[in-house]
Amino acid sequence: MIQKTDLIITTPSPFNFAATISSHGWVDLPPNYCDAETNSMRRIEQLSPGNVVILQIYDVNSDDPSLIGVQVESENLLLESEKQEILHKLWDMLRLDEDLSEFYAICQKRGAPWDEMTRGYGRILRSPTFFEDVVKTICTTNVQWGGTRGMIKRLVENYGEPYPGNPALRTFPSPEVIAALPFDEFHANVRMGYRSAYIHLLSQRVVLGEVDLEAMKRSPLPTNELKKELLSIKGVGNYAAANLLMLAGRYDELTVDTVFRQFMRERYFQNQIPTDKEALTIYEDWGKWKYLAYWFEIWQYYNNQ
DNA sequence: TTCCAGGGGTAGA
DNA sequence: TCTACCCATGGA
Numbered sequence: 001m002i003q004k005t006d007l008i009i010t011t012p013s014p015f016n017f018a019a020t021i022s023s024h025g026w027v028d029l030p031p032n033y034c035d036a037e038t039n040s041m042r043r044i045e046q047l048s049p050g051n052v053v054i055l056q057i058y059d060v061n062s063d064d065p066s067l068i069g070v071q072v073e074s075e076n077l078l079l080e081s082e083k084q085e086i087l088h089k090l091w092d093m094l095r096l097d098e099d100l101s102e103f104y105a106i107c108q109k110r111g112a113p114w115d116e117m118t119r120g121y122g123r124i125l126r127s128p129t130f131f132e133d134v135v136k137t138i139c140t141t142n143v144q145w146g147g148t149r150g151m152i153k154r155l156v157e158n159y160g161e162p163y164p165g166n167p168a169l170r171t172f173p174s175p176e177v178i179a180a181l182p183f184d185e186f187h188a189n190v191r192m193g194y195r196s197a198y199i200h201l202l203s204q205r206v207v208l209g210e211v212d213l214e215a216m217k218r219s220p221l222p223t224n225e226l227k228k229e230l231l232s233i234k235g236v237g238n239y240a241a242a243n244l245l246m247l248a249g250r251y252d253e254l255t256v257d258t259v260f261r262q263f264m265r266e267r268y269f270q271n272q273i274p275t276d277k278e279a280l281t282i283y284e285d286w287g288k289w290k291y292l293a294y295w296f297e298i299w300q301y302y303n304n305q
Numbered sequence: 306t307t308c309c310a311g312g313g314g315t316a317g318a
Numbered sequence: 319t320c321t322a323c324c325c326a327t328g329g330a
Binding site: 146 | 329
């Protein structure tokens with residue numbers, strides 16, 4: 001018997017749900033699904049006791065952006081602890097605990113167009129586990145976006161836990177599931193090229209306790225030291241480490257990739273190709289907020305074209 | 306068919 | 319720290 005449970009999250013102000021779910025491509029990578037028409041997001045998630053549920057996350061009222069609704073579809077009536085787990089995970093995914101007041105104050109002082117940022121922009125969607133964020137980031141390297149989507153889709157379809165009411169809907173696979181697979185089988189099914197070895201190895205190291213990704217996400221270490229830890233993960237280089245720092249809530253590094261280089265060339269260098277060093281000087285005075293400044297500019301640039 | 310993508314690992318300077 | 323070379327995969 002399908003159960004539906006409605007939950008409400010009251011967010012800190014300012015918050016902009018639409019800007020958060022469309023903040024980057026993560027909303028289009030399974031087990032996340034974007035419904036552009038209703039401006040909502042769906043996610044298939046496994047809870048601690050093992051239950052797989054469907055989360056439909058939406059704006060309760062566009063006039064009151066501080067309220068987020070969550071409709072949970074499940075096979076069994078939800079326990080109170082499961083409701084709390086869902087709220088906790090969504091709080092983390094939407095980064096509702098991040099204090100952006102210092103950044104907003106700088107944007108306000110700079111005036112237009114930066115002051116628009118203070119209308120709740122800058123909370124960039126992430127996954128409930130850092131493992132999922134690391135795997136997805138590795139699958140964005142040296143591949144076009146369509147390729148990334150294909151890899152993650154195959155990973156979820158092959159190895160995610162199915163939702164009982166519709167086995168086509170699956171969760172993001174856990175490191176335990178991936179680590180237990182024979183590598184050849186995993187490699188053949190996910191078709192991630194050389195990335196599959198990195199992800200299989202990472203899963204094994206997580207299961208063996210050799211890498212604690214959740215501790216990295218919440219590490220008190222200075223950014224440069226945390227970056228070294230991230231770079232020690234095979235498959236994570238400069239671009240991926242910068243993306244993961246951003247996902248861990250640190251904005252002092254920029255993701256130098258083909259998107260960054262093309263944007264900088266068009267926006268700041270009159271279509272002449274700058275060196276990476278030259279391009280990086282553009283956001284230097286944003287200090288620990290570099291990535292959010294870059295994110296806002298590129299988000300505006302491609303949404304207004 | 307060839308090219309190359311939201312790069313990274315490794316070896317060798 | 320920098321450079322050269324190789325790396326699977328699939329879309330264009």
